[in-house]
Each structure stands twice: as C-alpha cells, then as structure tokens.
Amino acid sequence: MQARIETLITEAELQSKVRELGETIAKDYEGKDLFVIAVLRGAIFFACDLVRHIDLPLVLDFVQISSYGEGTTSSGRAKITRELDLSIEDKDVLVVEDIADTRHTLSNLMSFLDTKKPRSVKLCALLNKESRKEVEVPLDYVGFEIENLFVVGYGLDYAQHYRNLPFVGVIRDDHGEILQ
Numbered sequence: 001m002q003a004r005i006e007t008l009i010t011e012a013e014l015q016s017k018v019r020e021l022g023e024t025i026a027k028d029y030e031g032k033d034l035f036v037i038a039v040l041r042g043a044i045f046f047a048c049d050l051v052r053h054i055d056l057p058l059v060l061d062f063v064q065i066s067s068y069g070e071g072t073t074s075s076g077r078a079k080i081t082r083e084l085d086l087s088i089e090d091k092d093v094l095v096v097e098d099i100a101d102t103r104h105t106l107s108n109l110m111s112f113l114d115t116k117k118p119r120s121v122k123l124c125a126l127l128n129k130e131s132r133k134e135v136e137v138p139l140d141y142v143g144f145e146i147e148n149l150f151v152v153g154y155g156l157d158y159a160q161h162y163r164n165l166p167f168v169g170v171i172r173d174d175h176g177e178i179l180q
C-alpha cells in the first residue's frame with residue numbers, strides 16, 4: 001500500500017483521552033464488578049489501553065460481528081462471528097467499540113447481547129461520526145467526534161491494514177485526495 005497517511009489524532013491525544021475515559025468509567029462503576037466486551041478486531045487496541053485505566057475489578061471478553069459482505073451494512077444485516085466465552089447474565093456490561101458510523105453494527109450487537117440478560121449494557125466508542133448515524137443507538141462514552149472521513153490506525157483498518165499505527169489518520173491517495 002503506497003498511500004500517504006495524514007495524522008488526525010495524535011498518539012498523545014489518544015492516550016490522554018483514553019486515560020480520561022477510563023477514569024470516568026471507573027467512577028461511574030464504582031462498587032460494581034464490570035464486564036467489558038471488546039469488539040474484534042478494531043477495538044482491541046483501544047480496549048487494552050482503556051481497561052488499564054479502569055481501576056476496578058473487571059472481566060474482559062471478546063465478540064466479533066461482521067456485516068454480510070459489501071454494501072449490506074446499511075441494511076443492518078450482521079452476524080456474530082465470534083461468540084462470548086463467558087456469561088453476561090446479571091452483569092454490568094460495557095461494550096467497547098472502535099468507531100460508531102451508521103450504528104447498524106452496534107444495533108445488531110445490542111440486540112444480541114439483550115438476549116443474554118445482562119443487568120445493564122453501556123456503550124463506549126473511541127470515535128463517532130455523528131453525521132453518518134442511521135439508527136438510534138445511544139453512546140454512553142465517546143472519545144472523539146470526527147467528520148465523515150475514513151480513518152485508519154489504533155485498531156482501525158483499510159482492507160485489514162494500518163491497524164498497528166499508534167495514531168489515527170486519514171488516507172491520501174495518489175492524487176492527494178482524502179479517502180472518504
């Protein structure tokens with residue numbers, strides 16, 4: 001991949017926001033036994049950093065959800081491709097996601113989690129593209145509001161690449177245009 005990546009959110013900005021989110025979450029869940037669900041694959045970088053700033057007893061599990069191929073996300077059809085290992089029945093669950101775009105993925109995930117009878121479910125997204133929202137799924141914690149730009153890094157991919165960048169950036173193509 002020869003495209004140029006331009007920084008949108010620096011590593012320092014990410015780390016300071018993640019710390020702030022972790023501390024807020026720790027306060028909100030004080031006295032509770034938190035159950036954190038990280039959504040594979042994109043959210044694992046964020047989730048791993050976030051939980052280290054949540055000074056509470058907590059359990060971490062993973063779920064993977066994928067839309068049925070290209071062009072179907074907006075129809076809202078998605079499937080769970082990796083199930084939770086642990087039971088969330090009667091647990092206070094915090095779902096950690098990399099980005100809220102149309103929110104169809106999150107909507108599907110919330111319905112799936114509801115069937116497992118958690119005591120509560122809240123959502124934490126590192127990034128939110130409010131202008132892209134198509135379904136109403138409340139976000140309880142948001143790291144950064146961003147414009148309608150396609151972003152990569154810190155877990156986010158373009159064709160499975162760039163997840164390992166320590167910052168969040170946009171891609172400029174050969175013509176200098178920012179990929180949307």
Ligand code: IMP
Nearest residue numbers: 100101102103104105149150151156157
């Ligand atoms: P939604 O169902 O439209 O909210 O899509 C959410 C998923 O789409 C995220 O979990 C990401 O995997 C992917 N996605 C949405 N926007 C971006 C982006 O700008 N960069 C990388 N992945 C994205």
Ligand code: MG
Nearest residue numbers: 040041042098
């Ligand atoms: Mg994702």
